[in-house]
Each structure stands twice: as structure tokens, then as C-alpha cells.
Amino acid sequence: MAHWLMKSEPEAFSIDDLARKRKEAWDGVRNYQARNFMRDGMRPGDKAFFYHSNCAAPGIVGIAEVASAAYPDPTQFDPRSRHFDAGSTRDEPRWVLVDVKYVRKLKRIITLDELKTHPELAAMPLVQRGTRLSVQPVTQAQWDFILGLE
DNA sequence: GCCAACGTTGGC
DNA sequence: GCCAACGTTGGC
Numbered sequence: 001m002a003h004w005l006m007k008s009e010p011e012a013f014s015i016d017d018l019a020r021k022r023k024e025a026w027d028g029v030r031n032y033q034a035r036n037f038m039r040d041g042m043r044p045g046d047k048a049f050f051y052h053s054n055c056a057a058p059g060i061v062g063i064a065e066v067a068s069a070a071y072p073d074p075t076q077f078d079p080r081s082r083h084f085d086a087g088s089t090r091d092e093p094r095w096v097l098v099d100v101k102y103v104r105k106l107k108r109i110i111t112l113d114e115l116k117t118h119p120e121l122a123a124m125p126l127v128q129r130g131t132r133l134s135v136q137p138v139t140q141a142q143w144d145f146i147l148g149l150e
Numbered sequence: 151g152c153c154a155a156c157g158t159t160g161g162c
Numbered sequence: 163g164c165c166a167a168c169g170t171t172g173g174c
């Protein structure tokens with residue numbers, strides 16, 4: 001079973017929002033690399049760190065579970081959506097999403113600052129300069145190490 | 151196919 | 163709100 005990290009701006013959708021809704025379609029991903037991870041890598045049952053980005057204290061705040069295979073993101077077909085993509089068709093959708101369901105919050109936020117201090121995590125795209133990938137793989141070793149920090 | 155311009159991400 | 167870094171677009 002693979003592990004992942006998924007970023008969300010808490011102002012748009014936070015771990016508490018997921019806790020309340022239990023399950024959410026992870027729409028709006030418009031980056032090919034992130035899409036490919038969802039489409040080709042994710043399987044139901046995979047676990048993912050829920051990461052809060054673009055906020056006062058960026059960091060890992062919880063755990064979610066992949067709850068579906070990848071399927072077309074409906075927002076790409078909706079002209080009123082900010083994620084609308086005029087170049088995508090229903091026959092050949094460009095963007096996909098997965099459903100994610102709430103597992104739990106961490107006992108505390110493990111901040112980006114803290115993650116950066118550990119050499120064990122230096123290979124994570126998350127801590128590398130200039131990387132903006134919003135869906136990224138996490139190795140078993142990194143996963144276990146981070147949970148050990150909790 | 152190059153690359154400048156543009157838009158977005160996301161830490162700070 | 164700023165701005166560095168990056169990905170995408172589109173003219174040529």
C-alpha cells in the first residue's frame with residue numbers, strides 16, 4: 001500500500017472540513033504530475049498526510065484515506081467553476097480526482113519548519129526548494145518517521 | 151522547438 | 163501582500 005501527501009489551503013478546505021464531511025472529492029488539481037500520481041498511483045485504502053499550505057503554520061495536520069479510484073473531475077466541465085478547462089472534453093477528460101475520507105487528526109501539527117530539520121526527510125519534495133507539487137508520494141520510511149514525531 | 155510573457159503556488 | 167520559483171501558453 002502506497003502513501004501520499006496532499007496539500008490544501010485550510011481557508012479553502014481544512015482537515016476540520018474533512019472531519020465534518022467525512023468524505024470529499026479532491027477536485028481542482030490542475031497539475032499534470034499531481035494528476036498522474038492520482039491516476040496511476042493511488043489505490044483505495046492508501047493513506048495520505050493532510051497538509052495545510054499557504055497559512056500561518058504550514059504543516060501536516062492529519063491523515064486521510066484514498067476512498068476511490070481516479071475518475072474525471074466534474075469541475076473541469078463547469079464554465080462557472082474556477083477550475084473550468086475549456087480544452088477538456090467529456091470523451092477525453094484532462095483532469096481526474098479521487099475521493100478521500102477522513103481518518104484522524106494528528107495529536108499536534110507537525111510543521112514544515114520541523115520537517116525541514118530532519119535529514120531523514122530531506123528527499124521529500126515537500127521540503128525541497130521551489131517544489132510546489134500538491135499531491136506527492138511519501139515512502140514507507142518517511143511515513144513511519146513522521147508518525148514517530150507525533 | 152525555442153523562449154518570453156504570464157499565471158499560479160506557497161513560504162515568509 | 164510580496165515575491166521567488168515554477169509550469170504553461172503562444173508567438174515566431
